[in-house]
Amino acid sequence: QVQLQESGPGLVKPSETMSxxxxxxxxxxxxxxxxxxxxxxxxxxxxxxxGYVYWTGSTSYNPSLKSRLTISVxxxxxxxxxxxxxxxxxxxxxxxxxxxxxxxxxxGQGTLVTVSA
Amino acid sequence: DIVMTxxxxxxxxxxxxxxxxxCKSSQSLLYNSNNKNYLGWYQQKPGQPPKLLIYWAxxxxxxxxxxxxxxGSGTDFTLTISSLQAEDVAVYxxxxxxxxxxxxxxxxxxxxx
Numbered sequence: 001q002v003q004l005q006e007s008g009p010g011l012v013k014p015s016e017t018m019s020x021x022x023x024x025x026x027x028x029x030x031x032x033x034x035x036x037x038x039x040x041x042x043x044x045x046x047x048x049x050x051g052y053v054y055w056t057g058s059t060s061y062n063p064s065l066k067s068r069l070t071i072s073v074x075x076x077x078x079x080x081x082x083x084x085x086x087x088x089x090x091x092x093x094x095x096x097x098x099x100x101x102x103x104x105x106x107x108g109q110g111t112l113v114t115v116s117a
Numbered sequence: 118d119i120v121m122t123x124x125x126x127x128x129x130x131x132x133x134x135x136x137x138x139x140c141k142s143s144q145s146l147l148y149n150s151n152n153k154n155y156l157g158w159y160q161q162k163p164g165q166p167p168k169l170l171i172y173w174a175x176x177x178x179x180x181x182x183x184x185x186x187x188x189g190s191g192t193d194f195t196l197t198i199s200s201l202q203a204e205d206v207a208v209y210x211x212x213x214x215x216x217x218x219x220x221x222x223x224x225x226x227x228x229x230x
Contacts, residue, residue: 046210046221046222046224047167047210047212047221048221049217049219049220049221060217062217062218063217063218096166098166102155102157102172102214103212103214104157104167104169105169105172105178107168108166109166110166
């Protein structure tokens with residue numbers, strides 16, 4: 001059974017960098033059958049697609065976040081990560097990792113990240 | 118960006134009755150080369166991540182009950198629950214993946230009458 005689990009700090013200060021990791025079990029990122037993505041959800045913006053990564057490191061990003069965003073993959077650990085720089089209170093959301101590049105068939109439980117001083 | 122508009126915002130339906138949820142995109146999601154509509158539907162219950170129900174506008178995800186069906190093409194889509202069950206209370210979202218950034222609707226909250 002495919003499972004995804006997000007991990008990372010729940011509180012980040014404004015202007016700092018948010019770093020989250022998604023650990024995948026029950027599937028292999030290196031096998032290359034799927035892309036691996038990040039989506040966030042906030043009361044103000046609803047569900048927002050952040051971007052995705054392939055096992056080769058190839059990425060696609062939401063243009064609204066592209067200048068601050070890096071999504072990377074660590075195939076040896078079967079993990080992929082999100083780094084969002086210069087965060088503001090508007091980046092406060094539940095962050096989900098998920099499998100897929102078009103539609104998302106498996107999701108993590110989500111992790112709440114609050115941006116606050 | 119493609120804007121996804123869902124209606125109604127909330128819907129109250131009696132158990133066993135049909136529920137019809139609508140989703141409209143600001144441009145066509147039909148890719149002519151493969152005749153596929155790049156649209157998915159998700160169900161989200163409180164405290165849980167979204168769950169994929171339908172992709173390619175009408176293909177039911179494995180394990181999803183057959184009372185859920187998706188229809189539509191181009192810019193207008195519908196998710197139908199043929200006979201509402203208590204466990205179907207949730208918020209339902211449509212998502213387009215025709216173009217990046219992929220975008221979601223704001224959701225329809227489905228409740229029991």
